[in-house]
Amino acid sequence: MRSVGTLRQVALAMMRVGVLGYGGGPSVIPLFRHEVVTRLAWMDDAAFAETLALGYALPGPIATKMAAYVGHRAAGGVGAVVAVTAHILPTCLATVALLSVFGSLEHLRVVRDMIAAVVPVVVAMLARMTFDFAVRTKRSLGWKNGALSMVVACGLLAAQVNSALVILLYLGFGAARSHIQRAFAALRANGGRRS
Amino acid sequence: MNLLHLMWAFFVANALGYGGGPASIPLMQDQVVHGFHWVTNSQFANILALGNALPGPISTNVATYVGYLVAGWPGVLAALVATIVPSAAAFVGLRSLLARHSRSGLVRGMTELVQPVITVMMLLLTLQMSRTAIGGVGVWQFVGIGGLSLFAMIRWRLHPAFLILGAFAYGAFVMPLASG
DSSP: OOOOSOHHHHHHHHHHHHHHOBSSGGGGHHHHHIIIIIISOSSOHHHHHHHHHHHHHSOSOHHHHHHHHHHHHHHHHHHHHHHHHHHHHHHHHHHHHHHHHHHHHTTSHHHHHHHHHHHHHHHHHHHHHHHHHHHHHHHHHHHHHHHHHHHHHHHHHHTTOOHHHHHHHHHHHHHHHHHHHHHHHHHHHHHHHHO | OHHHHHHHHHHHHHHSOOSSHHHHHHHHHIIIIIISOOSOHHHHHHHHHHHHHSBSOHHHHHHHHHHHHHHHHHHHHHHHHHHHHHHHHHHHHHHHHHHHHHHHTHHHHHHHHHHHHHHHHHHHHHHHHHHHHHHHHHHHHHHHHHHHHHHHHHTSOOOHHHHHHHHHHIIIIIHHHHTO
16 A cells, blocks of 8 residues: 555644543544544545444444554554554553552542542443443334343343353344344345245 | 453453443453452542543553553553554454445444443443442532532533542542541
């Protein structure tokens, strides 16, 4: 593949997205789009939208997948490594710095109070994410199947089945489901032709 | 050994987290709190808070934090590689293959069916964290801070980073007064 950008461009663009993107993966997507489509014109809007959709089809953080792909497209394998590194390095350093500060002050009453006071905010954040995921479940599976699959998952997790195993189980069923549906559709189509 | 455990924990959490970074949060918690006992629920809540108050992807922030806590800089590297490399390499390498299969419905069927599990795990994590929060600040402050946060996020669309800073300020200045 011909390189469309320099490593320097890749590094600067991905660092900007990383430093300016507050609030985790999904909130940085518009920033990616701005750098890659608008400013550097490495992809058009349609290609960007397709890449994003495909990115969500794979597990793992979306931002690092996007950074790797953009870097690879612009400057090959080295570009991918540079892009991901530039994207996360500033925050990584800040995280470790904060951790060290907190760690050395943890014995202080004030810091313990600060740490305790932030947990309810995290609960609110998690509650909101739960709601978002519930809405997504309803949108893709519908009320009945969505609720049923959630109740079953809840039962499995309550019975102490390993969470990774539960996900693998659902993934397997999801993969099989499309095959089963296709087999049924083919059967019906054949039946229709014969009669 | 710790490095291998770190890699395993973050590989599992991110390889199964469909739907972007947030989907991995309950999986990461399961690994680092229940699986390997590296951090407590309250520590994990604070990691999430700081990870959210800082820019950058939440999964890599959590990986950095826990990796550093468990094994210093080598730990950071191990946790980050396990978080990023499998999915990023798969994405770069398999994009064209993926494009074909996403139309066939196989990939869609899989990602759609993972969502209910993630929803339930997220719900259970929310309940667990509520218990931790009540243990830390008591029922009334939990309801007050949590309720106000939820309201501010939904009604005023306030970014969580401000709420986290606000909660830190509350813990630093108001809570010492209340407890004398």
